[in-house]
Amino acid sequence: MDSLSLIQSLQSLKSNGHLITTAYLDLSTPQKMRNAETIINNLYRYKKEKTFFKNLLEIELQSVEKDIEGIVKYIRNQISMKHRSLLIVSSSEAYIWQVISLGMEMENMLVIQDRAYLRPLLQAMSEQRNYAIVLVDQGKAKIIEKRLGHAVELWSTMNLLPENRNEAGYRGNEERKNQRKVEESVSRHYKMVLSQLLDLHKKNRFNWLILGGIKEAVAEFRNLLTAELSGLVFDEYQIDPNDALDKVLDRMSDSEETHRIIWEKQLLRRMEDEFHKSHKAVLGMKHTEEALTNGQVETLLLSENFHRKGWYCTWCGYMTMDDESNCPNCQHEMTRSVDISDDLAHSALDIGARVEYIAANMGDFSPVAALLRYSK
Ligand SMILES: [Zn+2]
Structure with a gap:
C-alpha cells in the first residue's frame, strides 16, 4: 500500500466514540524484539496509573484489556526480524485490528484515545518523504518509490528496439527507414514511461523525482515531462538502468538528506509568498x-518539536490549546488531548489535506500554519 492510502485507511478507522489502542513497537534489533512483550506490558501498567484510565467505564476497560491481550498474542506468535x-491499531469494541510493518525505527509507544494516534507515523513520513526514482534508457525503464524507509520497484518495462538491419548491409534509404523506426519506438517508449509516471504520481504524490540513466536518454525524457513533474526533478544521475537496486540507491543516498532540506526550504518559501502576497496561508x-x-x-505544516496538550470537541471538531471545559461553538464538553498536533493532523486528513511535519526552523510560522486552497 502506498503511504497516502495507508494514512487514509488508518485515518478512516472510525470508532464511533469507542477507544482505540495504538501501539508502536521498535523491533530493530534481536534484543528489542525479545523485549517487546515486556515493553507493552510495562507501557500498559503505566497507563493504568493515569487518571484518564481510572475514569474509564467498565465496558471501555474491557475493550482496552482485550486490545492489549491481542497485541501481546501477536508479539508472541507473529513478529519477526x-x-x-x-x-x-486495535479496538475490540469497534472491531478494528490493523498491523503495519514499517521500514524505519520508531519509538515504543502506547496510546489509548478515541482515534488512532497517527502523529509518529506522519512525522516519520515527513522525515522519510516519499520520492520516485525514474531510470530510463532507450530500451528499459524502471520506476522506484522510496517511502517509509523502503525502496519498492513500482513498475518496469523493456522496449524491444527494431532489429538493426544496417549490419546486414542495407544502405541509404533502408538505413534511414530503419533509423526512423528506432526513433519512433524510443519515442513511444518514453511516452509510455511518462504515462505510467503520471498515474503513479497521481496515486502516490511524490515529493520529488530523481532521474537516472544514460545522459542522452535522461535529457530526452526530461523534455517530455509535464511542467508539474519537471518542477519535481531534484537531480539527474548518469547510471545504468540495469544496475542492481542496491547499487542505484547507494549512489543516490547522499543526496536524499540534501533534498529533504531543500524541499522544506521551498515549502517554507511558498508559505511566505502565499501568506504575504496572495493571502492563501494562515x-x-x-x-x-x-x-x-x-x-x-x-x-x-507542523513544527516537528511541537508537542502540546490540548482540548477538542468531538461534536464540531473545535480545537484549542487553552483550558476550555465547554466548546465555545456548540457548548458540548471538551475532550482532553495528549497531543493537539495529532488532532490537527486528523482534522486535516478528514478534509483531504496534506500533513507535513517540518524539521527546519519555521520562523514566524512556527509551530503551526497552513497553506490554503483559496484565499481568505
Ligand atoms: Zn463543539
Whole structure:
C-alpha cells in the first residue's frame, strides 16, 4: 500500500466514540524484539496509573484489556526480524485490528484515545518523504518509490528496439527507414514511461523525482515531462538502468538528506509568498483551526518539536490549546488531548489535506500554519 492510502485507511478507522489502542513497537534489533512483550506490558501498567484510565467505564476497560491481550498474542506468535518496527491499531469494541510493518525505527509507544494516534507515523513520513526514482534508457525503464524507509520497484518495462538491419548491409534509404523506426519506438517508449509516471504520481504524490540513466536518454525524457513533474526533478544521475537496486540507491543516498532540506526550504518559501502576497496561508493555532473547520486547508505544516496538550470537541471538531471545559461553538464538553498536533493532523486528513511535519526552523510560522486552497 502506498503511504497516502495507508494514512487514509488508518485515518478512516472510525470508532464511533469507542477507544482505540495504538501501539508502536521498535523491533530493530534481536534484543528489542525479545523485549517487546515486556515493553507493552510495562507501557500498559503505566497507563493504568493515569487518571484518564481510572475514569474509564467498565465496558471501555474491557475493550482496552482485550486490545492489549491481542497485541501481546501477536508479539508472541507473529513478529519477526523483517520488520524494523510495527504499528498496531486495535479496538475490540469497534472491531478494528490493523498491523503495519514499517521500514524505519520508531519509538515504543502506547496510546489509548478515541482515534488512532497517527502523529509518529506522519512525522516519520515527513522525515522519510516519499520520492520516485525514474531510470530510463532507450530500451528499459524502471520506476522506484522510496517511502517509509523502503525502496519498492513500482513498475518496469523493456522496449524491444527494431532489429538493426544496417549490419546486414542495407544502405541509404533502408538505413534511414530503419533509423526512423528506432526513433519512433524510443519515442513511444518514453511516452509510455511518462504515462505510467503520471498515474503513479497521481496515486502516490511524490515529493520529488530523481532521474537516472544514460545522459542522452535522461535529457530526452526530461523534455517530455509535464511542467508539474519537471518542477519535481531534484537531480539527474548518469547510471545504468540495469544496475542492481542496491547499487542505484547507494549512489543516490547522499543526496536524499540534501533534498529533504531543500524541499522544506521551498515549502517554507511558498508559505511566505502565499501568506504575504496572495493571502492563501494562515498561521497560528486559532487561524489554522478555523481554516481546518472551513475545509480551506491544502497543506498543514507542523513544527516537528511541537508537542502540546490540548482540548477538542468531538461534536464540531473545535480545537484549542487553552483550558476550555465547554466548546465555545456548540457548548458540548471538551475532550482532553495528549497531543493537539495529532488532532490537527486528523482534522486535516478528514478534509483531504496534506500533513507535513517540518524539521527546519519555521520562523514566524512556527509551530503551526497552513497553506490554503483559496484565499481568505
Ligand atoms: Zn463543539
